[in-house]
Amino acid sequence: MKPAPFDYYAPETLPEAIALMARLENEGCDAKILAGGQSLMPMLAMRVARPDALIDLRRLTALNHIAEHDGIIAIGAMATKRAAEESTLIRERQPLFHAATQLVGHRQIRNRGSVGGSFAHADPASEYPAVALVLDMEMQAVGEGGERLIPASEFFVTYMTTALEPGEILTEVRMPMLPAGTGWAIQEISRRNGDLALAGVALTLRFSGGLCADARIAAFGVDATAVRLTAAEDALAGQKPDAATFARVAAIAAASLAEPMSCIHASADYRRHLIGVLVERTLAEAAGRAR
Ligand SMILES: Cc1cc2nc3c(=O)[nH]c(=O)nc-3n(C[C@H](O)[C@H](O)[C@H](O)COP(=O)(O)OP(=O)(O)OC[C@H]3O[C@@H](n4cnc5c(N)ncnc54)[C@H](O)[C@@H]3O)c2cc1C
Numbered sequence: 580m581k582p583a584p585f586d587y588y589a590p591e592t593l594p595e596a597i598a599l600m601a602r603l604e605n606e607g608c609d610a611k612i613l614a615g616g617q618s619l620m621p622m623l624a625m626r627v628a629r630p631d632a633l634i635d636l637r638r639l640t641a642l643n644h645i646a647e648h649d650g651i652i653a654i655g656a657m658a659t660k661r662a663a664e665e666s667t668l669i670r671e672r673q674p675l676f677h678a679a680t681q682l683v684g685h686r687q688i689r690n691r692g693s694v695g696g697s698f699a700h701a702d703p704a705s706e707y708p709a710v711a712l713v714l715d716m717e718m719q720a721v722g723e724g725g726e727r728l729i730p731a732s733e734f735f736v737t738y739m740t741t742a743l744e745p746g747e748i749l750t751e752v753r754m755p756m757l758p759a760g761t762g763w764a765i766q767e768i769s770r771r772n773g774d775l776a777l778a779g780v781a782l783t784l785r786f787s788g789g790l791c792a793d794a795r796i797a798a799f800g801v802d803a804t805a806v807r808l809t810a811a812e813d814a815l816a817g818q819k820p821d822a823a824t825f826a827r828v829a830a831i832a833a834a835s836l837a838e839p840m841s842c843i844h845a846s847a848d849y850r851r852h853l854i855g856v857l858v859e860r861t862l863a864e865a866a867g868r869a870r
Pocket residue numbers: 611612613614615616617618619620636656657682683684685688691692693694695696697699700702704705706707743747748749750773774775776
């Protein structure tokens with residue numbers, strides 16, 4: 580299929596893009612941001628989305644940065660996933676985000692798809708929202724009213740819906756460096772390599788006095804948005820990091836899912852089972868990295 584007709588704009592600067600969004604909105608025009616097009620273009624082609632106008636951000640090179648400042652890593656919304664994958668800063672200082680990036684689609688998709696596009700798209704099966712919850716990431720949004728930072732726990736509202744207001748552009752995502760000694764892991768089950776996950780788990784784990792002290796665990800692909808598995812996190816606190824603990828906590832994680840999604844590829848029961856398996860595996864993997 581071919582997309583329905585739309586007007587096309589490619590502003591040169593962020594202020595120009597924001598003013599354009601505001602003007603089009605005032606005119607009652609349904610305008611959408613175009614970033615890498617890896618999710619939006621198929622939606623246009625299938626006419627799942629029929630915006631009146633597209634605002635292409637590809638000329639906003641100021642949003643391509645990957646930088647360290649004030650102890651955090653900041654990634655511009657238009658940096659490609661491939662750039663994140665190739666970044667030494669991310670690989671060395673935030674290996675969980677790096678590993679998550681390598682799980683996104685295929686290299687061709689990571690070549691074009693932007694980091695910001697995945698956050699704004701908010702697919703519940705996407706790796707980044709779960710990692711954002713685990714790492715307490717912050718999203719920078721800019722609109723006519725100015726700039727604001729939105730914590731990950733508030734950014735992902737529900738299925739493909741974020742806290743971005745009409746007229747706001749996601750400009751940057753921010754994450755802490757992984758503290759030394761922190762274990763981490765991300766694993767997923769998908770039908771084919773590169774497909775979106777049927778279910779996945781991302782986590783970080785720290786030890787204190789040889790016992791589990793601070794675990795942050797999130798699941799993706801099972802609910803309308805990524806979810807923290809707080810019952811499992813609580814059950815880990817003060818426990819010995821051994822196979823028996825991980826099996827018990829995995830069972831608690833699986834049981835804590837309220838109502839996993841169900842679709843033609845995976846029933847709710849199967850997804851619940853997968854989360855149990857993945858929590859057990861990722862805890863063992865993260866424990867091997869934690870000191
Ligand atoms: C075969 C295939 C496999 C894939 N597998 C995975 C996978 O395993 N994991 C995964 O996470 N993703 C996967 N994807 C999706 C891919 O990661 C997309 O790149 C990503 O979802 C969107 O990024 P984009 O830059 O292409 O955004 P676009 O497609 O251009 O935009 C997506 C949405 O976000 C909005 N948007 C984009 N940027 C901004 C911004 N800066 N501010 C406000 N709104 C914005 C757009 O308006 C649109 O609604 C896959 C895609 C394909 C085609």
